[in-house]
Amino acid sequence: MVVKKNIDKVLAELAGTSCRLIAVSKTQPVDKIREAYQAGQRLFGENKAQEMASKQKELPADIEWHMIGHLQTNKVKYIAPFVALIHSIDSVKLLEEVNRQALKNNRVIKCLLQVYIAKEETKFGLDESEVSALLKPELATNYPGIEIVGLMGMATFTDNRNQIRQEFDRLKNLFDKLKQSSLPANVRITELSMGMSSDYKIALQAGSTLVRIGTAIFGERNYSKP
Numbered sequence: 001m002v003v004k005k006n007i008d009k010v011l012a013e014l015a016g017t018s019c020r021l022i023a024v025s026k027t028q029p030v031d032k033i034r035e036a037y038q039a040g041q042r043l044f045g046e047n048k049a050q051e052m053a054s055k056q057k058e059l060p061a062d063i064e065w066h067m068i069g070h071l072q073t074n075k076v077k078y079i080a081p082f083v084a085l086i087h088s089i090d091s092v093k094l095l096e097e098v099n100r101q102a103l104k105n106n107r108v109i110k111c112l113l114q115v116y117i118a119k120e121e122t123k124f125g126l127d128e129s130e131v132s133a134l135l136k137p138e139l140a141t142n143y144p145g146i147e148i149v150g151l152m153g154m155a156t157f158t159d160n161r162n163q164i165r166q167e168f169d170r171l172k173n174l175f176d177k178l179k180q181s182s183l184p185a186n187v188r189i190t191e192l193s194m195g196m197s198s199d200y201k202i203a204l205q206a207g208s209t210l211v212r213i214g215t216a217i218f219g220e221r222n223y224s225k226p
Contacts, residue, residue, distance in 0.1 A: 001035070001039065002219070003032065003035045003036050003039060003217060003218060004035070004036075004038075004039035006216060006217045006218075007021070007023070007036060007039050007040070007041055007217055008039070009216075010200075010211075010213055010216060010217065013201070013204070014204070014211070017204060018209055019204055019208050019209050019210065019211055020043060020209065020210055020211075021041070021043065021211060021213060022043045022044065022045040022066050022068070022193075022210055022211065022212045022213070023036050023041050023043065023044050023045065023213065023214070023217050023218075024044075024045040024046075024047075024068065024196075024212050024213060024214030024217075024218075025044045025045065025046060025055070025214070025218070026045065026046050026047045026048065026051065026068075026069070026214065027051075028214075028218050030055060030058050030059060032218055033055065033059060034059065036217065036218075037059065037060060037063065042062060042063055042064055043063075043064045043066060043084075044063055044064070044065060044066065045065075045066040045067075045068040045087075045212050045214075046065065046066070046067060046068065046069070047067070047068055047069020047070070048069060048075075049067065049071065049072075049075035049076070049078040049079045050075065050078050052065055052067065052078070052079055052083070053078040053079055056082055064084040064085075065079070065082060065083050065084055066083070066084060066085045066086075066087060066210075066212075067079055067083055067085070067086045067087060067088060068087045068088060068152075068193075068212050069088060070088055070090070070124050071086060071088050071094060073093060073094055073097040076094075076097045076098055076101045077101050080098070080101035080102060080104065080105050080107070080109065081105045081107070083109060084110065085110045085111070085112065085149070085191075086098060086109060086110070086111045086112065087111075087112045087114065087152040087193050087210075087212075088112070088114045088124065088152065089111045089112060089113050089114060089148075090113075090114040090116075090124040090125050090126060091126075092134065095111070095134075095143060095146060096143075098111060098145070098146060099142075099143040099144070099145040099146050100145070101145075102145030102146065103144065103145040107145065108144075108145055108146065108147050108186075109145060109146060109147070110147050110148075110149050111146055111147065111148050111149070112148070112149065112150050112151055112152040112191060112193055113126055113131055113134070113148060113150075113151050113152070114126065114151075114152045114153065114154075115127070115128070115131060115151050115152070115153045115171055115174065116153075117153040117154070117155060117167040117168075117170055117171050118153075118154055118155055118156040118157075118167060119156045119163075120156050120157065123154055123156075125153065125154075128174055131151075131174070131178075135148075135178070135181075135183055135184060135187055136184065137184050137185075138184075139184040139186060139187065140184045140185040140186040140187075143186065144186070146186060147186050147187075147188065148186065148187045148188070148189075149187075149188050149189070149190055149191050150175065150189050150190055150191030150192055150193065150209070151171060151174065151175050151178075151189070151191075151192055151193070152192075152193035152194065153167070153168070153171040153193075153194045154194070154196075155167040155168060155194070155199055155202075155203075157198070161202060164199050164202050165202050165205075165206065168194055168195075168199075168202060168203050168206035168208070169206055171192070171194060171206075172192065172206050172207045175189060175192045175207070190209070191209050191210055192207060192208050192209045192210070193208065193209070193210040193211075193212065194206070194208045194210075194211075195208045195211040195212065195213075196211070196212050196213060196214070197213050197214060197215040197216040197217075198215075200212075200213055200216075
C-alpha cells in the first residue's frame with residue numbers, strides 16, 4: 001500500500017497545523033483513487049472538468065471534489081452539480097458562468113480567487129488590484145450562487161526556494177489583509193490554497209490551509225485516460 005504510506009507521511013507533516021491535504025488525482029486511474037480513499041483520504045483535486053465528472057460517478061459519494069486547474073467557462077456545467085470547491089477563479093467571466101451554473105443547480109458554489117504570484121507567463125490568475133476591484137459590496141447581489149472563501153496561488157517552478165517563499169509570503173500577506181477588510185456578504189476569507197509536491201513544505205511554513213499534492217502520493221503521473 002504505497003499510496004497509504006505516502007498519505008500517512010504527508011499527514012504526519014501536516015499534524016498540528018490547520019492545513020488539509022488535497023490528493024491530486026488528475027490523470028490517475030479510478031483504482032488508485034480508491035486506494036487513497038480506503039486509506040482515509042476524502043479530498044481529491046482534478047484539473048479537467050470532464051475527467052472529474054466521470055470519476056465522480058464511479059467513486060463514493062462522500063468524496064469532496066476540488067477543481068484545481070484552469071477552468072474554461074464551457075466546462076463549468078460538468079462539475080456544477082457536485083464540486084465542493086473551485087480553486088481557480090481567474091476572471092470575472094468565469095465567475096459569472098460559475099454563478100449561472102450554480103443557480104441552475106440550486107447551489108451556492110464555494111470558490112477561491114486565483115492570484116498570479118509566479119514569474120511565469122504560463123500561469124493564470126488575478127493581480128491584487130483586480131482582486132480588490134472584484135470584492136465590492138455588490139458582489140453578493142450580483143453573484144448569489146457564489147461564496148468566495150479564500151485565495152489560491154501557484155509559485156514559480158524553480159529550485160530557488162527563497163523565490164518560492166517570497167511568492168507564498170506575498171499571497172499570505174494579501175490573505176491577511178483581506179481578512180481584516182470589510183468584505184461583501186458572500187465573501188469569507190478562510191482558505192489559502194498553496195503548495196504542491198515540490199514546494200508544499202515551504203507553503204506550510206507560509207500559512208497554507210490547503211496543499212495540493214499528487215506526485216508525492218501517487219508517484220509520477222499516468223497520462224493515459226483513467
